[in-house]
């Protein structure tokens with residue numbers, strides 16, 4: 001029996017059965033092990049991130065299903081994949097997804113509701129609209145980074161109703177929506193930003209082309225992942241997927257509405 005260095009639990013073997021702490025052996029402290037660790041960290045050889053993200057793209061819904069069924073050690077938790085992608089996205093949040101500039105806010109579904117509070121906020125700041133817009137856009141990016149989980153939670157709510165007979169728990173629906181959000185961040189925000197910048201197609205990308213692209217890619221992802229994760233099929237799957245696209249759009253608008261008010265209240 002050894003006593004765990006982290007939690008004090010007495011156990012046998014190389015890993016604590018309470019907290020998972022590894023028993024250090026002399027080899028763990030060797031230069032060779034150190035160099036191996038550094039090499040792995042640099043080359044991504046042991047990188048579960050790339051592996052898990054790759055699976056999300058090739059087999060939509062598979063990682064969520066593995067997680068829900070308790071096969072987890074092979075993958076980076078989807079929530080971690082999500083936060084890494086967010087980190088990348090918020091370096092250049094050009095595509096208005098979880099970030100929403102003042103202009104995007106005013107053109108959104110609830111844009112009409114925002115004009116009154118906006119006018120009040122501009123007056124309170126005592127600056128002109130251009131200066132206010134600059135300050136607003138800086139402030140809202142910071143908040144959006146913290147708030148993005150709210151979108152996932154909101155968007156996962158309808159799944160509890162649409163797939164109530166699916167034998168999935170509330171937290172499984174949230175995990176699944178995290179995977180949907182990962183797909184969107186990677187394909188519709190990061191890769192799309194790269195393509196637009198590398199090809200110089202920026203002038204041809206407008207709201208309409210973006211919306212069509214979002215609908216097509218999400219329809220593809222929701223149908224494939226719904227089949228895998230909820231074992232739904234045929235016309236029910238198609239109808240539920242179309243419904244989910246509308247409900248995800250609604251969740252995004254509600255998220256942006258909350259983001260707007262948080263931004264002007266904290267400015």
Ligand SMILES: [Zn+2]
Nearest residue numbers: 004007016019
């Ligand atoms: Zn322990």
